[in-house]
Amino acid sequence: xxxQRFLPYRLAVLADAVSRATAAVYRQxxxxxxxxxxxxxxxxxxxxxxxxxxxxxxxxxxxxxxRALRSLETRGLVSRETDPDDRRHVIVHLLPPGRTLLRQxxxxxxxxxxxxxxxxxxxxxxVLDRALTRL
Numbered sequence: 001x002x003x004q005r006f007l008p009y010r011l012a013v014l015a016d017a018v019s020r021a022t023a024a025v026y027r028q029x030x031x032x033x034x035x036x037x038x039x040x041x042x043x044x045x046x047x048x049x050x051x052x053x054x055x056x057x058x059x060x061x062x063x064x065x066x067r068a069l070r071s072l073e074t075r076g077l078v079s080r081e082t083d084p085d086d087r088r089h090v091i092v093h094l095l096p097p098g099r100t101l102l103r104q105x106x107x108x109x110x111x112x113x114x115x116x117x118x119x120x121x122x123x124x125x126x127v128l129d130r131a132l133t134r135l
Contacts, residue, residue: 022112030105035060035068037105040094043078044102048093050083077101 003009019034026032032040038058043049046057055065069092072078077098083089094102117125 018116021116022109025108025112026105029108030101032105033068033071035064036072037109039065039068039072039092040077040098040102040105043092043094043098044106048091051080051090051092054092072098 023034023037026034026037030037035058038060039054042054042057046054049057051065051069052062054069055062058065060068069078069080073080075097077095078092079095080090080092083091120128
């Protein structure tokens with residue numbers, strides 16, 4: 001077996017490279033970690049969400065998500081409260097400063113995505129999208 005030709009390895013290498021390239025943008029310009037950014041994006045899309053569900057959506061371990069949420073809460077970007085329907089769970093939502101930050105960062109990360117994709121033709125982008133969806 002050749003590791004460099006093994007699809008799971010190649011995907012992992014690609015995902016890591018893309019994640020690092022994007023993380024550099026939100027770390028330098030917005031002082032956010034990768035985990036914090038993922039949670040902000042998930043909250044921006046979902047609104048209010050259980051912390052455990054946010055961790056699952058963002059593929060973060062429970063402890064990673066908890067640390068990132070605590071950091072976001074300390075910065076006044078999110079609020080955490082006990083779920084009134086099930087006191088075992090915590091509900092998280094964006095506060096106004098978190099929504100403002102998300103509005104500022106979104107065009108920057110979308111521009112980074114466009115930069116990453118600019119080496120592909122429209123047809124190649126469509127093929128990549130279909131392939132990723134099928135995999």
